[in-house]
Structure formats: C-alpha cells, structure tokens
Amino acid sequence: MKCLKKILSLGVLSILFLLVLWSVPCEAKNYQGKKILYINSYHPGYYWSDGEQKAAEGFLKNTGVQLKIVYMDTKNNPSAEFSRRAGLKVKKLIQSFKPDVVIAADDTALRYVIMPYYRDAQLPVVLCGINWDLSPYGAPYKNTTGIIEIGLVGPIYKHLRKMANGNRVGILSFDSFGERKNAGYYHRYIDGELSQTEFVKDFTAWKQKFIDMQDKVDMLIVADPSGIRGWNITEAEQFVLEHIRIPVGTETVSMISISLVGVIKIPEEQGECAAAAALRILDGEKPSDIPIVSNKKGNLYVNLRIANKLGAIFSPATLRSAKVVVGGGAKD
Amino acid sequence: MLKLSIRTKIIIAFFILIILSVSFLLISFPSLSKINSLSFAAIPLSREINILQDYDESVKYLANKIELYFNIRSEEMKGEVLAAVKQVSGLATQHKHEKALSSLAGMFSVVLELNNAVTELMGYMDKGESAYTINLQIVTVNKLFEAFDRMQNNLQEARLIQLQKNVHEQTEITQRILDRFLMIEIWIIAIGFLSSIVLSRIITRNLLKLRQGTQEIAAGNFSARIDISSNDEIEELAQSFNTMADHLRKTTVSKDYMDNVIRTMAETLIVVNPDLTISSVNQATCGLLGYSEDELMGKPVKMLFSTEGTLMESAEFSELIKDAKLMNCEINYRAKSGRRIPIILSTSAMKDKDNNTVRIICTATDIIERKIAEEKLKEVAELKSKLTSMVSHELRTPLAAIKTGISIVLDGLTGGINAEQKEVLDIVKTNVDRLARLINDVLDFHKLESKKMQLKMEENDIVQVIREIYDMMNPLAEQKGLTFTLEVPALLPKAVFDKDRIIQVLSNLVNNALKFTQKGSITITADKELQGIHVAVVDTGVGIKQEDISRLFHSFEQLETPDNTKIEGTGLGLAICNEIIEQHGGDIWVESEIGKGSTFHFIIPFKRELA
DSSP: OHHHHHHHHHHHHHHHHHHHHHOOOOOOOOOTTOEEEEEESSOTTOHHHHHHHHHHHHHHTTTTOEEEEEEOOTTTOOOHHHHHHHHHHHHHHHHHHOOSEEEEEHHHHIIIIIHHHOTTOSSOEEEEEEESOSGGGTOOOTTEEEEEEOOOHHHHHHHHHHHOSSOEEEEEEEOSHHHHHHHHHHHHHOSSEEEEEEEESBHHHHHHHHHHHHHHOSEEEEOOOTTOBTOOHHHHHHHHHHHOOSOEEESOGGGGGGOSEEEEEOHHHHHHHHHHHHHHHHTTOOGGGSOOEEOOOEEEEEEHHHHHHHTOOOOHHHHHHEEEEOSSSOOO | OOOOOHHHHHHHHHHHHHHHHHHHHHHHHHHHHHHHHHHHHHHHHHHHHHHHHHHHHHHHHHHHHHHHHHHHOOHHHHHHHHHHHHHHHHHHHHHHTOGGGGGGHHHHHHHHHHHHHHHHHHHHHHHTOOHHHHHHHHHHHHHHHHHHHHHHHHHHHHHHHHHHHHHHHHHHHHHHHHHHHHHHHHHHHHHHHHHHHHHHHHHHHHHHHHHHHHHHHHTTOTTOOOOOOOSSHHHHHHHHHHHHHHHHHHHHHHHHHHHHHHHHOSSEEEEEOTTSBEEEEOHHHHHHHTOOHHHHTTSBGGGGEEOTTSSOOHHHHHHHHHTTOOOSEEEEEEOTTSOEEEEEEEEEEEEOTTSOEEEEEEEEEEOHHHHHHHHHHHHHHHHHHHHHHHHHHHHHHHHHHHHHHHHHHHTTTTOOOOHHHHHHHHHHHHHHHHHHHHHHHHHHHHHHHTTOOOOOOEEEOHHHHHHHHHHHHHHHHHHHTOEEEEEOOSOOOOEEEOHHHHHHHHHHHHHHHHHHOSSSEEEEEEEEOSSEEEEEEEEOSOOOOHHHHTTTTSTTOOOBOTTOOBOOSOSOHHHHHHHHHHHTTOEEEEEEETTTEEEEEEEEESOOOOO
C-alpha cells in the first residue's frame, strides 16, 4: 500500500512537473499608447500618499501605460485658495496630457479637480482613498469609480471583543471637525453597541475620560491624538499601563503603544485597487459598471505589555498574523 | 558479382534490419540504464516528499489543535493538543535516527523543538504564568511553526526541484533515445526502400523477360527462349519456361497434325457443349451440310439432325447425345437445304478431372452410298426371289408332266417296253425325281428365307414324330446294314411346333447320317431340357472337318467328305433345317470328329410366341 502511494505520488509529481514544463506563459496585456494621470493630493514624502502612489506605480509597471504623476501639495498648503489653484493647474495638465484615465488620490483631488471640472464628463476617473463617503462631493459621477478609505474599526472591534467582557464600545477622540466626522461613521462598521463617544481637547481631559469610560464600556477605541493639547506619548504609555482595565484598540500607529490591539490601514491597498480599476477602464469597461469598493486590508498589532497588564492571552493565530509589540512603539 | 536467391536476399535484408535494431538497443542501453538509475533515485526523493507532506499535515493538525485550545480553553482540547504533540514527537524521534532520512534531520530537530515549546506553553498555562510569558511563548511557538513551515517548504521545494531535475533528465534521455530511434528508423526505412527498389528492379526486369517470352509463345513463336541468369528462383522459373516451350513446340506440332487430320477427315465431327450448343465443327461437316463454320457456332446441335424415318423420338435423341450414349446409331443429318442425309452417329464425352462432361464429341459417317447399295441389293434379292419362284413353279409343271409320262410308259400303259428301254426310263425317272426334290428344296428355302413360309404351329408330341421318322427311315438303314436305334423317353412334354417341318428337319438329318455313314449306327435321342426339347441325330460316319463346320448351315454349301469325295445334293438341306429351327425360336448346331462321326443337335422351345 505504501509502495503504491509512493508510486502514485511520484506519478502525480511527474505529471505536475511536465505540466509546468509544457505550460505556455501567459502573455501580459499591453496598454502601449494609453495614458494615465495620477493626481496626488499631497507631496512626495508623505507616507500615506507615497504608499498609495507607489502601489499604483508598481501595479502599472510593465503594462505599457504611460503614467504621469502630478502633486497638488495641499498637505503643506492647506488653504482652500491654494487647493483651487492647484486644481486649475491639474486641469490644464489634463488638457495638455490628454490622459485616457485619471486617478484622483485622496479627497483634495476629488474636491478641487474632478468635482469642479470633470463631474459626469467623458474622461474616466478612478477615485482613490476618499474618506468614508463620496456623498459630500455629490459623487459617484457617471465617469467615476474607485475605492473609498474607511477606518478599520470593524476588525478592531472583533479583536477587542475576544478579550472584552461585553459588547459596549467607547470612542475617545480629539475634539475636531474631522474626528467628529470620522466618529460619525464608526457606527456603520462596529457590530457592537457604540455606547459612548467622547471628544477631548487636552491630555488631562483625555486621561480623565480614559479612566471614566472604562467603567461604562467594555472596550475602548482611541483615535489619533494629533491636536490634543499637552499630549505626551511617554506619559500616556505610563498612564495607560497603570490604569488600563479593559481592552483598548486603535487604528492609529501612534496609539499602538497604549492599545492592546491596533489595526492599521495599508495605503498600498488603495493604490493597487485604483490602478486595477484604471486598467479595467482601459480594457473597455465603463467606470459606472465597476463597483466602488472600500479598503479591507490592515496590519494587526498586539501589545504584549498591555496584554500582560490585562492578563490577555492571544491565540496563536492572532499572534501569528500580528505585528507583536512587546512594549513602547510599534515594531515587527 | 555474387548471385543470391531471392529468399537469401530477403533474409539478408531482414538480418540487416535486425542488426540495425540490435544496434539501436545497444546504443540506447546506457541511456536506458541511466533512466533506470534515475527512476531508482526518484524513489527516496518521493519518499522524503511523502514524509514531508506527512509532517506538514501533522504539524498543521497540531497548530489547529493549539488554536482551538486557545479559543476554547478546555481540558479536552488540551488533551488533544498533548496527544498531537506526542504523535508528532514520536514520529520525529523515530525518523531522526533513520539514516536514509538524514537529510531531513534539521526538520526533525525543529519539530522536536516545536513540540518542546508547545509542551512548555501548555505547562505555562497549567502553572498560570503571566499573560506576557504565555504570549511570548505563543510567539515562540509561532516562530517555530514558521521555522518548520519554511524548512518544510524549502526541503519539499528542494526535493521537488531535484525530482523535476530527475524527470527533466529522464525526459532528455528519452528524447535522445527517441532521436536515435528516429535516426535508426530513417536508416531502416532508407535501407528498406533502397533494398525494395533494387530487389524489385531485379525481379521486375526478369519478370519482364518472362512476360515477353510468354507473349511470344502466345503469338505462336514456340522457338522463343528466355535468357535469365540471376541464379535465383526466377532463373529456375525461366528454365522451366524454356523446358515447357520445348515440350510445347513438340506437342504443338502434333496438335497441328491432329488438326489437319480432323480438318481433312472424311467423317464429320461436331464438338458439342454440355448445353447441346455447337462448339466447333470440322470441314467435312460444313461441306456435307452446306453450312459455314460461323453459321453453326453456338447454335443448338439438334438443328443438324432429323429423327424422321427412324425409331427414335427427338427428345430421346437429345438425351442420348447429352449422355454421349449413341454408338453407331443410324440417323439423318438435316442439311442447310433441308435434305436428309443418312449417317451412322457415335458420341463420346470429354470429361474433366472431376468427371464432369465438358464437351461431347459427335462423329458421323455418311452412309448414303451404302443405303443406295442396300436398296439395290434389296431390289436384286426381290428379283431373285421372284425369278426363283417363277422358275421353280414353271419347272415343276412340265416336270410333273414328264414324270407322269415316264410312269405311264414304265407301267406299260402305252404298250410293252424291253429291258433296255426300262433301264433307260428308270434312269430318267430317278433324275426327274432328283430334279423335283431340288426344285422343292429351292422353293422351301426361298420361302423360309423370305419369311413367306407359314408355320403351322401346334402342340405336338416329338416322340411320335421321332417314331414316324424311325419307321420311315429304318428300312433304308437296314438296307445299308446300319443299326438305327432310338434313345427316347417314353413320355416327353408336348411342344408347340410345325410337325411337317420338324419331320423335314429330322428326315434331312437322318438322310445325311445315312449318306455319310458306311458302317456302325445311327441313333436318335431326345430329352427334356430347361429351354425345350433337345433332339440329337448321332451317327458313326466320316465326320466333318472343323473348318467346314462354320459353313455347314449356309445355303448352297456343298462340303467334301474327308476323303475328298463329292457328295450329291443341292447344298440346301442343312440351310433349310437351320431356317426352320430358327423360325421355331430354337437352335441347331453340330458336333463332329473326323472318322468318328457327327451329332446334329436342335432344340425346340416348349412354347413359341409367334409375332
């Protein structure tokens, strides 16, 4: 029986090998002569937009597509006037470059180029990394498709739920228009009960809310601390280590050191998805026929020091897929 | 040039092909051995791949159990984890010391290390170690799982690559063998092709000569000969052909001769097919019947014959021809003009080896001249008969007057005559009686021969007839000093016969016996036999020469005695006896020995149905 099994295995392997030998390599599609304009809302060096852009460039490499990048630099120049002028420049570039498809990365490109100049136009547009929702821009248009960028609070909730005693979720965030807007979308993606949301303006308030909320919710999601007056990460780490009682999660890299679990979005997912949609349009599909999707991938981080404080033991599978943070900042 | 038979040439070509095939095998043998060794080398590789797959499955099973344990955290799951550890550990410990698997020793170590780490982790869980320690241990276990995966993947990939290389090498060697095989095949085909061309040219050339020879023979050139010296079967065939041509030349001359004979023979000859159509005829037939040969070919043979005036029916005649059973049959040809020509026809059948009739040969002789002669003879015979009858009758009347006149004179009714006159008149009377008997015999014979004599067939007693003869002839015998006796049974069955004619026969035979017997005896015997009454007249006379016996019963045959003495008589007596007995349906014959006597036998059937 063993001998037969070996002979069969050898036979199967031989057949597989021959199939590999004889298989004809698939010829990559060639988009020679096709042009794509990639509108980067920010500037080179910004890790998020760099990630999106490099992923798109990598995806389109060796396809024959002529790819042109244009930067709007609106991170360094956040005024609306600058953004409008930058949008106009991009419009002129589009007119001269005559791209077959435009990839508009992040909200500024949509708001200052596509919405004013190419809304329902002939030019196909792939939107990339638009936060949460297209409706504030009157999108989607007839000529647009793409990927929207959402916070991965859903997966965070699922990880925290394993360690938590209930399903009540609390949000602790900086009190700003953007964070309030973000928080407004959380309920869509959390399966549990979003029972308390707190916005603070300074570190003291943050610490107080951190202690208070642990009595009212079963798990806590902490948002980006940028803008919180007096924010001190080292002090925050020490504070959390002393006072943490419930699982804490975050979608911000800077908060992993004070969280049990972090699920961090991957900008490359956005870039690749947008580039793939652009090629489908070049293949002849209408943008309106390509469904708009949202990001799903994220890097999982677990903080063993926090886990130790909470007595939380992760499953091997979680730890295997996670980037383990023993203590302090995030690292592999 | 070496001359070889076709068979030898073919055998040589066959051996060349065999040598090429064997050469191919010899050339390919090292490659085949290499394939064999590669195949053997693949076996341990395959085993290692199988073991790697087994470990992969076992370790994944372990990982799955650990994962379940950390999700469920039950004692049962813990037991399953430890059981999985034990299973993997036992397997690794066993394989680690197996020399054949030394290349997998690193993996076995990792597996054992993994097992230890898992065991340690489970121990931490039991001891309630800190979450940090446990999580770190889980990380360690995960790293060992990853290390195992990498190592297992690397090893499996390496084995697969090695196996692929092995297969690739085998494929290359197989391809080389196939190339060589193709090359040998090309050579075999080329040699076979060339051999077939050469052989076929040799054979065809000689066959063309043979064909030319046969065509010449067919055209009648029997002196044609084939000159082939290929020293093979075709040369033998050519020699046989030449021998056959020699025989043909000889036999064909005889055939011409026979054709000439048939063509010029006086008898007509018709060759008939089994379906009774004419196959061929000779010139005599065409000449006699007035047809050309073409007019007769394929026509029914029946058109040439007429059964009219014969005793044969037309259908019967056809059957007899078909069965080739006619022999000297008198029938008529029907000529083209409609004239009937009498012929004597004989048929014979030409049979094949299976005794089936393939032809019927009809030969016929024209007998028209003979028929004419027969008619003439018949006319002459009738004329003779009329003449004889007329002469006899015309002679008898004056002879009766002469005899009466002589008797009147001798009786003295016309006055007395002296002794001298009486002597002369006695001589005249004797000769007149003799002449009268002669005329009576001639008339009797004529009547018998021409079947004009009517026999008075009645039931009579032969014994009585014999006694009458005895009474009549005994005085003459006594006068001559002979003993005349009868050896006749007192009673014999009656037979149907003409009494007067049988008396005539018996008196003739007894008279002859008296005539040719000078001393001794004459005996008449009679007896009953199967076919009738057997009567014999036995004498002790001079006897008859054997050469004369056959002529004895012919008319007008006057035999001489053994001492060459001429006997008086008409020579018709025995001929008349013969005719009378034959007309009774009996038989008459003689037995005789010179000097000892003769015995004349005849048989009268008991009952004779007259036509």
